[in-house]
Amino acid sequence: MEVAQALKVERVYIAGAFATDVHHKAEPGVMGLASNTILLQNLKTMGIPVVPPMNIAFNLNVFLTGAAMQSGMDVIGLVAESPFYTVEQVNLKVSGALVRQLCRLLDIESLVNLADIQEMMAVQEKRIDERIAELRNSNDEKARALIDYLEILEKKQRERPSAEPAITPRKTIPIPDSLKPIAVLYEKARKDKTHARHLIAELDKLSHDDRMQMLKIFGGELLEIIQRNKP
Numbered sequence: 219m220e221v222a223q224a225l226k227v228e229r230v231y232i233a234g235a236f237a238t239d240v241h242h243k244a245e246p247g248v249m250g251l252a253s254n255t256i257l258l259q260n261l262k263t264m265g266i267p268v269v270p271p272m273n274i275a276f277n278l279n280v281f282l283t284g285a286a287m288q289s290g291m292d293v294i295g296l297v298a299e300s301p302f303y304t305v306e307q308v309n310l311k312v313s314g315a316l317v318r319q320l321c322r323l324l325d326i327e328s329l330v331n332l333a334d335i336q337e338m339m340a341v342q343e344k345r346i347d348e349r350i351a352e353l354r355n356s357n358d359e360k361a362r363a364l365i366d367y368l369e370i371l372e373k374k375q376r377e378r379p380s381a382e383p384a385i386t387p388r389k390t391i392p393i394p395d396s397l398k399p400i401a402v403l404y405e406k407a408r409k410d411k412t413h414a415r416h417l418i419a420e421l422d423k424l425s426h427d428d429r430m431q432m433l434k435i436f437g438g439e440l441l442e443i444i445q446r447n448k449p
Contacts, residue, residue: 222289223289230282233295233296233298235297237433238300241368246300246312248315248316249266249267249269249297249298252283253286257294266319298315298316299312305433311343317330317332359394363394366392367392397424401436403417404417
């Protein structure tokens, strides 16, 4: 922000994403926030809804928005939906959705060729489909839980209006028996923050895959507990 201020930048655009219940074949919803009511109304006029305050991405954008405002610059933040089960990789479909909205906001759609990223998006989607096909043939409990979750997402996607973001994580993934003790501890930590450190300690003992499974199940609320209480 100091560099932008030194270069006399008048407006900053911040792009990000957040994990939620959205299928990888769906067009990611993009939401926004802004440093003043005029810019916020412009976003609404362009069909970009306001980011819900519970999201981690929103909190980061709020922090950066405040930094930009303190530097005397206008700021617009955009965040796009990203599927829980792809959070460990760069999601080109999410990136493409953000680029398209930025092009709209900057009125440069006719100047930007997205053919390359669209081609890469198709390749990535095919790889995800192939991985899911492999999981369908697995008898592993966690793989089965993920497949069940994807089937729920597919059903919700068919019922969801194309312009409506999923917005908030939903606890739709079945909890494997091996993770149920952690789930019980999570519910205690939600109601009583004194259990949060114990929850974090138990999460640290899990394998990487199990921690990712907990994130898929409990989403932003679990991330917020960890963020607020991590030593």
